[in-house]
Amino acid sequence: MNTIIAFILMFGLLVFVHEFGHFIFAKRAGMLVREFAIGFGPKIFSNKKNETLYTIRLLPIGGYVRVAGEDPEIIELKPGQHIGLEFNPDGAVNKIIVNNKSKHPEARVIEVEHADLDHRLIIEGYEIDEEEKLTFSIDPKAGFVMDEVETQIAPYDRQFASKTKLQRAMQLFAGPMMNFLLAAVIFFLLGMLNGVPADRAIIGNVVSDSPAEEAGFQDGDEVIRIGDTSISTWEEFTEIVRAHPEEELSMTVERDNEQVDVQVVPKSNAAQDQEIGQIGVQAATEKSLLKAIPYSVNQTYEWIKLILVNLSMLVTGQFSLDMLSGPVGIYDATDQVVQTGMLNLLMWTSALSINLGIINLLPLPALDGGRLLFVGIEAVRGKPIDPQKEGVVHFIGFALLMLLMIVVTWNDIQRLFL
Structure with a gap:
């Protein structure tokens, strides 16, 4: 039971700190953060506050911050489409009902001729059986309601792509950066508790x-x-x-x-x-406060260097995939560490935090490093890559990472039980 609690708290802390880095830098840059999630798969807890949905999901294998425009937006209105509109006290549209309009009898139904939800924030169209074209202004925080699920629209200035390359790079780098910072903080605490x-x-x-x-x-x-x-x-x-x-x-x-x-x-x-x-x-x-600070920085640097050396050995074939560990292997190692005491558990947490930061910075699709690579390519070529093509690359990369996770997890199970 102690191992289960320690693993949940440790893994939850690592993921939370990582995603909080993405979250806070997205907010500071003015991006719309749609969701802050710990885990993947079905939701087991959710709470919406302001613009963001906070969720805990079933599979404890990571987390994500969903920023508007980081992936292609799914909110779209087409000419000829019948929609319902609801308005705020200032007369601007604050709800766009796409279907199930009968559940919103107060909504004003129109046929869309043209809609711009990114820049001008207007909808042009006609009321049913009327010939006069009407133009409606849209509240920048209006909701797009489909199947009774409301999603806030994202004007272009709230989308990931609208920000400068530096802002986007910092938002992507912030997750790994927070993992390195967490490791340094833990090493500082170890220096104060255990001595330098x-x-x-x-x-x-x-x-x-x-x-x-x-x-x-x-x-x-x-x-x-x-x-x-x-x-x-x-x-x-x-x-x-x-x-x-x-x-x-x-x-x-x-x-x-x-x-x-x-x-x-x-x-x-x-x-x-x-x-x-x-x-x-x-x-x-x-035990010295002044010595604990450089000690924490030095230990973080040494662990980064050690993990990079091991990664280079994996790339050159000196390590095989059989030597990698997934959640099952990490849980087994955590079980052994827990038995040696709290200080060793803190050291193990630091090592995992640094490892998580480095892995996410690898230039692989779907990882932070892969997205940073696309920002770098944009900086070199002077224009962004087609979002649809980039989305396909990241989707394929994510699928391959999930496949690798399954293989690694199976190897972990074999090592434990065979």
Whole structure:
């Protein structure tokens, strides 16, 4: 039960923060946000506030912010179509009833000759059996009612395509950016709660049954020299240890204001296709607000770099698709992390948040990176790509991503139960 709760809260937080980035930058740019959704599939909760429908959907595999004009608009009136009009107190149309007009007896029925719902916001037409052409002004927030479902119209200045390339790029980039920011905030909290590794080569903990314990290292020892090389930072210390697996090293440590010589042989471990030395010690930590800030930035950068390296290995064939994990694999890993404590769960959440941000920035159709690519192409060629063609590309990309998700999920299930 603890794992289920932790997974729901963690995954919900990651998706919410990501979509909130898209949402807030769309609002700031003046875009009409039709829906803010957590999950996909059938709605299990919905609430409309102001212009936006907030929903929680059945399948917890992501979320989305639906911005007017980001996909081709479905609101359209054709010549000869009979519609009903309702008006606000100022005489402007505030509801356009497309069908089921009998349910709106107060509506004024007209036959459409011409309609511009994007720029001029007018409808021209005739009342039934009348010859005089009438022109009606439309409220910029008028509703388009079809099958008793009302959708707010989106004048062109409220649509995604009407904004500058910078505004559109920022709205697309904001989701991944918020994931990186969330990771940095969590690393900052970890730095405050758990402490930040000390700059000096001070040992905070000696692992049981390790080469360091056998050599006689103690908690609090500060390594000041390895052989003839002076040591002043933890990085210098670990760099030498990693470079000398299975080789005896002579170290001098400062303990209770005295210098003590120890001999240790780093154990060899495989890491990223090379052998590195480890002696089984952890750095001492210190709690400092001023140090927690650069620590959070550095940890976020290091995780970004690590994930990018792993992605490059996937592209070059060093990793296979069988090594990828979907929701089932992430749930299983979360179950193992939960058992090790809250601090490790926070670290795991940071790693997943960074991973989500990077994956969404890949230049693949339907992902934020794919949409950013189209904005970039528009900037180069000086004009946008046909929205219909772009929509088809993103639809195909989304279908392929769902297929990949099914394959990865099946692999996860096989690893767990077979």
